[in-house]
Amino acid sequence: MRKQLVRFASAGIPIQCGGGNLEAVQCSREMGLGALELEFVRGVKMKEASAAQIKESARKNDVLISSHAPYYVNCCTQEKSKVAGTIRHIFSSAQATSWCGGTITVFHPGYYQKLGKEEAFQAAKKVLLMIKERMDKEKVKCALGAETVGKKSAFGGLDEAVRLHEELGFVWPVLDFAHLLARGDFPCKSEEDYRKLFDTVEKRIPGYGKDFHSHFSSIEYTDKGERNHLPISANRPPYKPLMKMLAENGISGRVVCESPRLEYDALILQNEYLECA
Ligand SMILES: [Zn+2]
Structure with a gap:
């Protein structure tokens, strides 16, 4: 077997782990998972002192930390109070993540509402630059991950998430395979589709496949896009061809399992990946 280049994580505290985020780090390692995504989705309440303990445990247990920023953000909003809230939530999430020794916080880019696509892009860019300015001022080092969205009404399809990186180097696309499928941004059905997806991103962001x-999860969707996440056994999108493609092409990075079965499914993904590696 080759070296394991892809690490797998539960999206939040694994179901089988007692305690909070701190306990979840060691518990993830004991189950054989090399990464953990902290869920700050209902607000960032992490204090610097408890984050320092998470950082230490993550280092000791060799678990890579990332996070998911609060849901209540919209980088495209035209309302002043919502701009301020979006900046505060994403900044706090990046700060708490860096305190924990994490490297990336994932956020939902926003909604078009009444804006045209280009207007929405420019609005988001402006807000993200304000977040970066605050991060620089307070010396917060953390990448911002623009999650590819699953609804047609949401800003942040594959092309937009990649373009955010092209224009703002500190923003990185986070590939949500189920969302790509549900929104119709990429087919995600066969090994060939997955290879093309990584090739498409790699062409515009050289080195993307190194980190x-x-x-990942399965998804129920309509013509408007995502409805809800499902266990990976639903095979929408299928996980086996993705694991095979990642293993055979020596791609490095992280897959966070967002299925309702969290670590149970993360371990199935990892086993499948290891069988192909
Ligand atoms: Zn998300």
């Missing part, structure tokens, strides 16, 4: 960040 990609992604979310």
Whole structure:
């Protein structure tokens, strides 16, 4: 077997682990998972002192930390109070992640609402630059991960997430395979589709396949896009061809399992990957 280049994580505290985020780090390692995504989705409440303990445990247990920023953000909003809230939530999430020794915080880019696509892009860019300015001022080092969205009404399809990186180097696309499928941004059905997806991103972001960040689950969707996440056994999108493609092409990075079965499914993904590696 080759070296394991892809690490797998539960999206939040694994179901079988007692305690909070701190306990989840060691518990993830004991189950054989080399990464953990902290869920700050209902607000960032992490204090610097408890984050320092997480950082230490993550180092000791060799578990890579990332996080998911609060849901209540919209980088495209035209309302002043919502701009301020978006900046505060994403900044706090990046800060708490860096305190924990993490490298990336994932956020949902936003909604078009009444804006055209280009207007929405420019609005998001402006807000992200304000977040970066605050991060620089407070010496916060953390990448911002633009998750590819699953609804057609949401800003942040594959092309937009990649373009955010092209125009703002500190923002990185986070591939949510289920969302790509549900929104119709990429087919995600066969090994060939997955290879093309990584090739498409790699062409615009050379080196992306050396440290990609992604979310995986199955998904129920309509013509408007995502409805809800499902266990990976639903095979929408199928996980086996993705694991094979990642293993055979020597791609490095992280897959965070967002299925309702969290670590149970993360371990199935990892076993499948290891069988192909
Ligand atoms: Zn998300």
